[in-house]
Amino acid sequence: MHLAAQILLNGILLGGLYGLMALGMGLVWGVLNIVNLAHGAFIMLGGYAVYYCYAGLGIDPFAALPIAMVGLFCLGYLVQRFVLSLIARAALLSTLLVTFGIDVVLTYLALFAFSADFRTINPSYAGDHFDLGGLTVPLAQLGAFATALVLAGGLRMFLARTRTGRAIRATAQNLTAARLHGINPRRIYPLSFGIGTALAGAAGGLYGVVSQVTPYMGNTLTAKSFVIAILGGLDRPLGVIAGGVALGIAEATTDIYLDPTYRNAIGFGMLVGILVLRPTRLFERA
Amino acid sequence: MRCTLVALALVSCHRDPAGSEDAPIQLGAALQITGPLANTGRYYRDGYQIAVEQINAKGGITVAGHKRQLALKLLDSQSDVNLGVRQYVQLLSQDKVDFLLGPFSSNDALNDSSVAEKYEVPMVQGGGASSQIFSRGYRYVFGTLPPADNYFDSTLKMMLKLPPRPPKTAALVCADDSFDVSVAQGTRKLLAAAGIELVVDKQYPEHTPEFSSILSLIKSKPPDIILWSGHEPQALNFLRQAKSLGVDANLATSYTVGVPAADFRTALGKDAELAFGMTPWIPSKDLKDDWFGDGDSFAAAYEQKFGYAPDYHAASAVADVEVFAKAIEAAGSLARARVRDAIAGVDFHSLYGRVKFGATGQIALPELVVQIQSGQVVPIYADDFINKPVYPVPAWDKR
Numbered sequence: 020m021h022l023a024a025q026i027l028l029n030g031i032l033l034g035g036l037y038g039l040m041a042l043g044m045g046l047v048w049g050v051l052n053i054v055n056l057a058h059g060a061f062i063m064l065g066g067y068a069v070y071y072c073y074a075g076l077g078i079d080p081f082a083a084l085p086i087a088m089v090g091l092f093c094l095g096y097l098v099q100r101f102v103l104s105l106i107a108r109a110a111l112l113s114t115l116l117v118t119f120g121i122d123v124v125l126t127y128l129a130l131f132a133f134s135a136d137f138r139t140i141n142p143s144y145a146g147d148h149f150d151l152g153g154l155t156v157p158l159a160q161l162g163a164f165a166t167a168l169v170l171a172g173g174l175r176m177f178l179a180r181t182r183t184g185r186a187i188r189a190t191a192q193n194l195t196a197a198r199l200h201g202i203n204p205r206r207i208y209p210l211s212f213g214i215g216t217a218l219a220g221a222a223g224g225l226y227g228v229v230s231q232v233t234p235y236m237g238n239t240l241t242a243k244s245f246v247i248a249i250l251g252g253l254d255r256p257l258g259v260i261a262g263g264v265a266l267g268i269a270e271a272t273t274d275i276y277l278d279p280t281y282r283n284a285i286g287f288g289m290l291v292g293i294l295v296l297r298p299t300r301l302f303e304r305a
Numbered sequence: 306m307r308c309t310l311v312a313l314a315l316v317s318c319h320r321d322p323a324g325s326e327d328a329p330i331q332l333g334a335a336l337q338i339t340g341p342l343a344n345t346g347r348y349y350r351d352g353y354q355i356a357v358e359q360i361n362a363k364g365g366i367t368v369a370g371h372k373r374q375l376a377l378k379l380l381d382s383q384s385d386v387n388l389g390v391r392q393y394v395q396l397l398s399q400d401k402v403d404f405l406l407g408p409f410s411s412n413d414a415l416n417d418s419s420v421a422e423k424y425e426v427p428m429v430q431g432g433g434a435s436s437q438i439f440s441r442g443y444r445y446v447f448g449t450l451p452p453a454d455n456y457f458d459s460t461l462k463m464m465l466k467l468p469p470r471p472p473k474t475a476a477l478v479c480a481d482d483s484f485d486v487s488v489a490q491g492t493r494k495l496l497a498a499a500g501i502e503l504v505v506d507k508q509y510p511e512h513t514p515e516f517s518s519i520l521s522l523i524k525s526k527p528p529d530i531i532l533w534s535g536h537e538p539q540a541l542n543f544l545r546q547a548k549s550l551g552v553d554a555n556l557a558t559s560y561t562v563g564v565p566a567a568d569f570r571t572a573l574g575k576d577a578e579l580a581f582g583m584t585p586w587i588p589s590k591d592l593k594d595d596w597f598g599d600g601d602s603f604a605a606a607y608e609q610k611f612g613y614a615p616d617y618h619a620a621s622a623v624a625d626v627e628v629f630a631k632a633i634e635a636a637g638s639l640a641r642a643r644v645r646d647a648i649a650g651v652d653f654h655s656l657y658g659r660v661k662f663g664a665t666g667q668i669a670l671p672e673l674v675v676q677i678q679s680g681q682v683v684p685i686y687a688d689d690f691i692n693k694p695v696y697p698v699p700a701w702d703k704r
Contacts, residue, residue: 022525029517029550127339135343137538139545139572146548146576146701155524157517157549229549230514230542231572235341235384239512274518279509280481 025154026271032157034267035164036229038260040222040240041247042171043215049253050191050211053103054111056118058244059237060125061216065091065223066232067129070138080140081162084224088217095216099209107208122237129234140227163225167263170221171256174214178256187211191254246290265289329376330366330639332357332629333402335392335417337409340384341512344568345537345618346409349432351611352622353377353406359596359606366630369637375626378402382413389413393420403639404428406625409618410536411435411453411484418446427645429628431621435487439665445641447628447648448667449621449660451585453484454491457532459672460559460583461495463686464530467696472529472556476505478519478543480535485511488534488561504528511536516543520552531558540564541572548576553700557581565675565682567614578680579698583672586617586657587684594656596627603656617657624657 044058065087072083098121106113147158178184189197190207198204223232226240243266251262266286273285334353337346357375360366365374378400382389389408396402397420405421407414407430414433421428422443434450465471475496479489489508496503504526507519520543523531531554533543540563547558563569564582586592592600603623607615632647633639652661658670674686676694684691 022521025521026518029521130339136568137572141574148549148551155550159549231538271518275522279507282510
């Protein structure tokens, strides 16, 4: 019983970070209708940004998250403005090809710039934990979970309460009607993509604290984000976090009660399950 | 028609460089220069390169009275096993290399060595330790890493001798790739023979970053020792997550990989302290070498050239090239069957240790037990104690 509770807690904490990873992907998918295969590469760049802030400048990784987010926002904004805008409203295959290309370019540039060495963001408290009713709560994982919740809540407020946020949702819901109301998608698209990559940047920094940063970390994280974005729904930030938590719990329990080698099968099995039960989920927009 | 024949003759000359008595002898390999295994793949790229350069600088190899240089043809398999296999076929069918060096990792070596066997071209590889590679009756495949089944042998022998008491229970955590499956199978037998009960025995997906559930399971029935096997990035995550979940073995934790590598210690800082590991090689003046002088001079030359310290992967890679140098000279010919027989018969001392292949084609070096003490990799135990270990290893919250 005690072990089961601990496994559940591990899954929830990990799932929060998974959710944050998928948040940006879901937003970009919902608004721009682009399945961004370079999403994991942006997570990786966020990891390196936070790593160098911490290792080079001595900035605490949690304090470095906003720096990484601003950097990644600018990068994402420029990538959408000058590359992805060329394929706006193109067929799905074109967007997949272009974002796959961006992923390859970013990954190999990172290998060139940062080498294949793995980096850990390892502040003194990274290995700390405390006991809560007999359960071990790892501090860094808890911090990552809390940050994910704050960012998802912030995104939800932004989309619901601000004029720009509502414009983003309007663009996602009905482009023609949004344009008739004076919303300029040329402004909204790069902004949304930038927010998506900024969130990826934050996720990358946190991932470096609980795991490690390498040029190749992106691919599996893109796949996970894809599954979670569908589980959680593209337009509901807190739903995406819940999707992440669902996947985290599924993986953690699979490790113990089934076999760890089935972990990926369970994740993608959940995806297939969702698509069978609610086949319209893939195409649901905000 | 005549033009075509001339062109064909030219092409065939071009494609058979070793055919000429002055042309360099081509050694080919498909390595993980990029992709998730690039971090370890680079040891092989750099090891092969420095060995070929050093052998050439010392005058090359004498084949039937003629001095010949070595040349390398390296392809990037991008850490993709299937691409690697295709590239080995390409090396033989298009690039026409004379002999084959191996890739990193047992999974790759397992598949790539089938190409060598099919084409009957000797492959000496220092990246695959799994016994699966050597249990298929292949004649053209040789390995310079010791058998994976026995990796924990010296560690367990050491632990059985150490106070306060011999270990009674163990947790075994191994990945699902070829190397680690061999490690797990061999270690289960070693544990049974030592009378140590296996309380947790878990296999995990090779590239997983996540161990928290397995660690919580281990914490729920704390074993005397934790034996972990996999790739280096996973070792790093396992160790960090063990600390963050406060998971300790009663006596010690040992890792098949990671501990001897410099970037493992760099990435972990003081968290790497007191981890037990193993290596078939550490630099030493006592390891005499025909080309590099000794193990220490090799390590210094390697670090100066590439900017990072070599570990056993790099030394094993150098030994692979040296095996060809010795065998080709002994064969006095580039005929593949003769070189193959010469490789089977080599017996020489190198910077890597004594190189001599057993009946299955695999070397039998002992694994030296090492422990990280004050940031240094300290050799602890081979057949007997070399240095004093810190044992039992204190729990995370008592360090």
